[in-house]
Amino acid sequence: MVAIYHYDDADRTLVRERVAQFRDQVDRRLSGALTEEEFRPLRLMNGLYLQLHAYMLRVAIPYGTVSADQMRVLAAIARRYDRDYGHFTTRQNIQFNWIKLEETPDLLHDLAQVDMHAIQTSGNVIRNVTADHYAGAAADELDDSRIYAEIIRQWSTLHPEFSFLPRKFKIAVTASATDRAALKVHDIGVRLHERDGAPGFEVMVGGGQGRTPMIAKTIRDFLPEHDLLSYLEAILRVYNRQGRRDNKYKARIKILVHDLGAAAFAAKVEAEWAEIKDGPLGLPEAEVARIRHHFQPPAFRDLDAPNSLHVAKARIDPAFARWLRINTHAHKQPGYAIVDVSLKPVGGIPGDATADQMDALADIAAQYSFDEIRVTHTQNLVLPHVEEGALHAVWQALGRHGLATPNVGLASDIISCPGMDYCSLATARSIPIAQAISTRLADLDAQEDLGVLGIKISGCINACGHHHVGHIGILGLEKNGQEYYQLTLGGDPGADASLGEVIGKSFSAGGIVDAVEKITVAYRALRTPGEAFIDAYRRLGPAPFKETLYAAA
């Protein structure tokens, strides 16, 4: 059985009824009974946006876990309702860009057959809950963060009190010291840890990107497991009542936390929580156990004498060896590995996958990874549980479908939003910039030498491409019909999160590619042995980079 949350009758009833409900809403919109203004929040609560050229539908992939069967349905949807591809996003979702309004109820019906939906993937509601994409597999985790993400997903689904919040609301969960979910740029970040052997959470509030980026503040070091939902409800209630509704640019919880100050905000939450903590939202151990049951580890084989075929193959095949070094990750189960599947081929569109690639991945996952696939917030995919002895076969199979680019975490593993190519809010193109940079920096030896380097690109100040937390961040803007690109350095989404700083005047579309290359050259010259880009930047500050970029000009 795949370690995903298996819907029971009640979960299924909710999704099916929701499809019927939306079908009726679409009918009423098409007949004119609903105005676009009235329909808008309804379609948004079902993930349907109106974009530049067509409707865009965002499908929820809670905490990024998707089964092989579900992936096949996503492929079928790409073929039937879109143009044979889908786009994996930084929120562990998938978006389809070419959707017809009248077909969406059928599409949602198809999704429901494999327990999928688009509920709360947009709108001013609690969005799809994200988690560590290595959950349940990573050697360094304390527990499977998806258990708590699922508990939060259920609590937040069609929450009657919080369906018209001041603004969208994003929650991320991790259960490891390494933050792979960018907790500190979420409205709420929840980190599982232990105190005296008991599980509990650090609760961070008020992070976010967009036009006013902020790093979340910790308002609770240790919240007992039992209190998770009542505490979240208290935070949401304070926000729902006191968050600003007069100006949508000031409506996120980060502004409330900032204006009140974290301590005063925390005091309001604690006061509200004191009233409800003994109420019906308490999380009994039996309920955690019920959810945990869905995330049982797969039937790993006992591999005491590990199969070292991959080691032998790596010795004779440097391309395989490189992929092993870069695209695999330590697994908690001896003899297994986590495989990163890059959706960033050189010159490609970050996060795009064709229907054929999705089908191929489903087959590979079925054969080699207990039917499981993950979506990462860096727009890549993961095969979480691959036996080491099968790594070479997996590498070959992925390679046949253009899915084995050995660049995960490296310079060409670029996050980019859709930008001007699709998005009605864009001020500049972002995909073509990503393509040009990845082509410029394509050399794999050079990339490996550069090491971990996050380049992130957004096509407007909404920051969907995470540029604020890019080691190198690029923001596309526009003036007098001319695109230009602002460069920031030193951002980081990890446990030690920081926001990038603008380091000088902006660049043209061509100039930004040169600028990125110059920064990599400067970094190579300035680093100490083994020093990562972000560490070098933190040590050196912007001055030497400014000099390379602007002095000679």
Added chain:
Amino acid sequence: MPLLKNGTVTADPWHDGTAGLIVTLEQWRAQRDTLLARNVPLGLRLAPSDDVETVGDDARRFALIAIDFPAFTDGRPYSSARLLRERYGYDGELRATGQVLRDQLSFMQRCGFDAFEIANPNAAQDFAAAVGEISVVYQPAGDREPTIAASAHRAA
């Protein structure tokens, strides 16, 4: 404006003042004792920004509390409603006024509203359809339906 109560369209006895006197939160705070001394049923009209804490346990003194939705996207009244019902023990008529639309009725009902001023001529049919659309709930709210989790544990 038609009033929908218990699923049917009914005449609004507060409309012409026969049922009692409706006051704002400001009036209530300024003239609480005089109003109580008049010995007539009282209704309270709340704006989304009104702090229901300032009504507190006095909530029970009202026969009607009406909360305004100036726009259906203003979600504050949902919290006000839950607090009145769950924290301050209010069990009189809790009415939604303003931009009350069919597709929000079930959320309103779950938070404790039981009366709706709704412009739609098909209000009664709409209401019946709307509140039946989703028959299961994940989280407890004022309605105290058994949640999906609670049912699962009961079945186990």
